Amino acid sequence: MNLQPDDFWTFSEWLLRPGFFLESALLQGIVLIVLAIVLGLIVAYVISSARYGPGEGFFAVARAVRDFLTVDLPGTSPTRIFALSRLAFKEAIRRRVLFVIGLFVVILLLAGWFLNPESDDPARLYISFVLTATNYLMLALALFISAFSLPQDIENRTIYTIVTKPVRATEIVLGRMLGFVAVGTVMLVPMGLASYIFVKRGLDHSHLEVVEAEEIDGRIVGKTDYVRKHFHTFTIEKGETQGLTNFVRGHRHVVTRNDDGSFSIGKPTGQLRARIPDYGEIQFYDRNGEPKEAGIDVGAERLSDGYGSAGISRLIGVAKGARKLEHGYVEGGTLGMAEFTFDNVTADRFPNELPINLSIRAYRSFKGDIESGIRGSLTMKNPGSSAQADPIEFTVEEYQIDEKALPLVRSGTDANGETRDLNVFEDLVSEDGKLQILLKCEDSSQYLGVTKSGLYLRPAESTFEWNLAKAYISIWLQMTMIIAFGVMFSTFLSGPVAMVATAVCVLLGFSAESIYDTRHFIDSNIERGGGPIESLVRLVKQDAMTTQLDVEGVANQLIKSTDAIIIYSMDAIATALPNLPRMVSTAEYAAGGIDIFSAILARHCVATFGYCLLAFLISYFFLKSREIAA
Numbered sequence: 001m002n003l004q005p006d007d008f009w010t011f012s013e014w015l016l017r018p019g020f021f022l023e024s025a026l027l028q029g030i031v032l033i034v035l036a037i038v039l040g041l042i043v044a045y046v047i048s049s050a051r052y053g054p055g056e057g058f059f060a061v062a063r064a065v066r067d068f069l070t071v072d073l074p075g076t077s078p079t080r081i082f083a084l085s086r087l088a089f090k091e092a093i094r095r096r097v098l099f100v101i102g103l104f105v106v107i108l109l110l111a112g113w114f115l116n117p118e119s120d121d122p123a124r125l126y127i128s129f130v131l132t133a134t135n136y137l138m139l140a141l142a143l144f145i146s147a148f149s150l151p152q153d154i155e156n157r158t159i160y161t162i163v164t165k166p167v168r169a170t171e172i173v174l175g176r177m178l179g180f181v182a183v184g185t186v187m188l189v190p191m192g193l194a195s196y197i198f199v200k201r202g203l204d205h206s207h208l209e210v211v212e213a214e215e216i217d218g219r220i221v222g223k224t225d226y227v228r229k230h231f232h233t234f235t236i237e238k239g240e241t242q243g244l245t246n247f248v249r250g251h252r253h254v255v256t257r258n259d260d261g262s263f264s265i266g267k268p269t270g271q272l273r274a275r276i277p278d279y280g281e282i283q284f285y286d287r288n289g290e291p292k293e294a295g296i297d298v299g300a301e302r303l304s305d306g307y308g309s310a311g312i313s314r315l316i317g318v319a320k321g322a323r324k325l326e327h328g329y330v331e332g333g334t335l336g337m338a339e340f341t342f343d344n345v346t347a348d349r350f351p352n353e354l355p356i357n358l359s360i361r362a363y364r365s366f367k368g369d370i371e372s373g374i375r376g377s378l379t380m381k382n383p384g385s386s387a388q389a390d391p392i393e394f395t396v397e398e399y400q401i402d403e404k405a406l407p408l409v410r411s412g413t414d415a416n417g418e419t420r421d422l423n424v425f426e427d428l429v430s431e432d433g434k435l436q437i438l439l440k441c442e443d444s445s446q447y448l449g450v451t452k453s454g455l456y457l458r459p460a461e462s463t464f465e466w467n468l469a470k471a472y473i474s475i476w477l478q479m480t481m482i483i484a485f486g487v488m489f490s491t492f493l494s495g496p497v498a499m500v501a502t503a504v505c506v507l508l509g510f511s512a513e514s515i516y517d518t519r520h521f522i523d524s525n526i527e528r529g530g531g532p533i534e535s536l537v538r539l540v541k542q543d544a545m546t547t548q549l550d551v552e553g554v555a556n557q558l559i560k561s562t563d564a565i566i567i568y569s570m571d572a573i574a575t576a577l578p579n580l581p582r583m584v585s586t587a588e589y590a591a592g593g594i595d596i597f598s599a600i601l602a603r604h605c606v607a608t609f610g611y612c613l614l615a616f617l618i619s620y621f622f623l624k625s626r627e628i629a630a
Contacts, residue, residue, distance in 0.1 A: 088176050088178075101187055108133075148495035181479070200272075207231070210263040224265060275462075282451070374443050389410040488615040586600065
């Protein structure tokens with residue numbers, strides 16, 4: 001997976017952004033809430049003025065604000081909130097929403113027909129499938145139960161039995177939100193358990209026998225039987241009774257030689273992982289060994305500024321945002337390389353070896369021998385001196401995580417220029433605990449592509465079960481946010497319209513990155529087909545998206561101006577809405593076997609709380625303004 005710069009921020013950096021306070025999530029949230037309150041007061045005053053006149057309309061809005069601050073909010077009772085949430089829970093259950101669990105189980109039962117059994121990484125396929133299916137089902141459920149409940153109660157006049165009691169609008173809104181969240185939680189827990197069982201059973205298999213085995217120089221080399229359209233080869237070293245098979249489809253097995261000469265093959269290992277990565281800082285060098293800000297652009301991908309700007313900073317125009325990371329390439333057979341600098345490399349964290357994971361892409365400028373693959377090398381270097389170990393060559397494994405282990409003792413050149421065996425912690429790690437790893441391409445005229453997350457140390461691992469649970473917590477946060485939006489729209493819209501409005505917010509949230517990219521192209525005057533109007537014109541005229549628009553004069557200016565207004569308006573709306581793709585991205589962590597960062601989960605929790613608070617405030621004032629009780 002390709003991480004972005006803000007994925008590496010700690011929670012405090014994301015919340016406060018020292019040195020970039022105008023880009024801090026805290027300030028952006030405050031600005032968003034203030035703008036929403038100001039806009040809401042203006043809309044409320046306009047509506048009240050139309051009903052009662054300018055003077056009385058002002059006093060009506062002022063009374064509503066006063067009641068909220070002095071009466072309703074301080075007088076909100078947790079007991080009444082619990083009673084109303086219990087009522088909302090029972091109401092949702094009566095609507096037979098639990099059938100979604102049965103539908104999910106049916107989907108899992110039929111999944112074997114559609115999942116590719118020959119996938120190179122079946123674990124990623126299975127985990128992505130269950131998380132995606134759960135996500136879509138829970139989003140649909142949240143839309144349905146939150147958007148229709150309150151409008152139906154108002155239409156059926158069952159709401160009268162509540163508002164005639166000493167119940168406040170704050171309690172009605174919170175009761176609905178909490179009740180529906182409880183329904184979603186009750187459904188999400190068994191779906192998560194079913195997903196875990198499905199993944200474990202789906203990936204579990206056994207190789208029953210060794211079909212080939214021969215002794216070569218004291219080592220036993222063999223091959224397992226063919227199961228689930230794959231087999232493994234293995235080697236048991238001289239004097240050993242156990243050996244490991246090769247990696248096939250993301251897993252391997254332990255092979256044991258018994259006393260009677262037979263072999264036992266263990267369960268698959270290495271499929272369900274939760275690697276805890278230790279990322280370093282990356283520095284690219286060109287073919288002459290000169291440092292560069294970015295790697296070579298081979299034409300397919302590039303590094304560009306202006307992408308990924310997030311938060312209300314767009315609305316107030318104070319920031320362009322972060323750089324979007326794509327693969328930078330280093331040229332083979334030259335001095336070009338990617339230099340990774342790691343901190344806190346100590347013997348306590350890496351007592352036996354330096355486990356390292358690679359996720360590298362290869363770009364071939366000519367076909368050559370495609371069966372042998374492109375060769376790369378890793379070199380350990382002391383950043384404080386000229387000491388460095390001899391390069392360790394490898395063959396690039398594309399589109400998968402390649403696990404390697406760097407030895408703690410390696411021949412090389414020390415700080416005095418002498419050739420000898422170097423100890424990593426004594427000779428290659430600097431006094432401040434830094435170690436550099438140099439990635440080079442060894443094949444001339446070929447290229448290796450890497451990002452900051454493409455090479456990392458692996459000091460520890462978490463459990464797959466906890467990582468999957470964190471992915472489901474992220475789904476729960478999305479569900480909570482959508483329920484809050486659905487309840488908000490249902491306070492002033494009919495059920496179908498409220499559901500459509502909430503769905504539009506969800507779609508805009510998922511389309512946020514595309515809208516940001518389109519805005520970037522318009523700002524940079526890059527031809528990418530333009531906005532919706534220009535794209536429609538190109539479609540009718542059958543013009544390529546990378547050429548100049550074949551319309552001149554006033555018409556051209558009118559098209560571009562209209563597109564700019566549409567894109568900037570959508571950009572402002574998408575910026576104010578939650579960036580759902582970043583929340584969904586936690587599924588990529590779990591599917592890729594990477595431990596979901598606690599900082600990212602904490603950021604999602606804070607963002608969800610902020611949007612739910614905003615939805616609660618809007619819901620209260622709209623519900624307060626409705627004359628639902630005669």
